[in-house]
């Protein structure tokens with residue numbers, strides 16, 4: 001068994017590439033379509049660099065003024081390639097620009113006189129890039145889906161034109177990548193039952209920053225946010241996308257037994273400015289809150305920065321993740337790391353992260369009454385909140401730290417690079 005240190009094989013650290021065509025690891029999270037994938041790629045890249053890898057993270061340039069390279073820490077940088085317009089393009093419309101992305105990546109390797117022995121691709125678009133790159137060079141491909149078309153399309157009203165292509169690419173990727181990383185046993189099961197029985201899958205979860213989340217007391221957090229200790233605080237954070245189920249949360253709060261309580265606060269964070277891509281969903285949710293007479297107790301702080309987010313999680317009595325479909329759901333483990341119980345939909349990765357009656361509660365998606373009862377159960381019982389919050393923290397420390405995740409990925413890479421090299 002070789003040592004799990006990337007520098008021990010060749011004497012110098014290995015250069016590897018993380019590819020995330022539509023999820024730029026260097027942008028601010030929370031606006032436009034930036035969410036969990038961007039966080040995952042950046043955190044994994046930085047943590048791998050701490051283990052000794054030289055990590056180049058490739059993404060598509062989406063604004064003319066964006067830097068072509070961003071150095072995150074020694075050994076880890078983002079490289080923005082020009083493929084298609086230097087403008088935001090919805091992920092369903094990026095496929096045609098991928099051949100250009102591949103040729104830019106090949107040209108970049110030539111310029112730098114490097115050939116990556118391994119690429120870790122993220123989402124089906126990058127999966128295609130990885131498979132194409134294999135036509136140019138010997139390459140180990142590790143792939144993380146972040147979202148599976150076959151599951152997603154069963155949960156959305158409108159199926160985009162690109163669906164057939166996406167499903168075919170996802171199948172080929174599972175069957176041909178050296179290893180596909182499932183972030184939960186539930187995702188692995190979806191791949192096996194709905195994508196293909198062929199291919200190599202290993203489960204390595206997503207992680208979270210256990211130092212950033214969990215360092216604040218509730219009193220400190222509430223003081224900073226101007227919330228009293230007696231307040232009952234229900235918190236949502238995430239993209240404004242209909243599949244996130246924010247409507248279910250708002251309607252559930254309208255049914256809460258604490259609804260007439262002056263001290264009930266519903267905070268719905270995330271989203272970009274009105275008029276931008278997710279603005280429509282935000283307007284729709286704000287209208288529902290108005291119609292249900294919840295406007296006085298609901299706040300929409302917009303995008304919440306990395307620095308501010310720990311205060312919100314720590315201040316909350318309960319964090320709610322009402323998604324219709326959630327491949328993993330970083331928000332759940334961020335809340336848990338902050339010692340806040342989670343009420344989540346009983347779907348996907350949330351079934352893996354949230355332990356019902358242990359660190360929170362799971363409710364069938366879209367079950368408004370069920371969400372109302374679950375939220376109320378936690379709001380009504382301070383002791384339960386504390387107990388589940390402590391258990392949640394413990395679960396994240398043992399299973400979901402980025403350092404632990406990066407160690408597992410590093411071992412996986414070494415195992416496959418070794419197989420190819422020797």
Ligand code: UDP
Nearest residue numbers: 029030035036037238270303304329330331
């Ligand atoms: N996020 C953030 N600020 C915001 C909204 C979201 O930092 O205003 C972060 C959130 O903390 C989490 C990520 O975006 O790390 C969302 O990831 P998740 O897996 O929950 O959902 P996805 O966006 O992948 O669907």
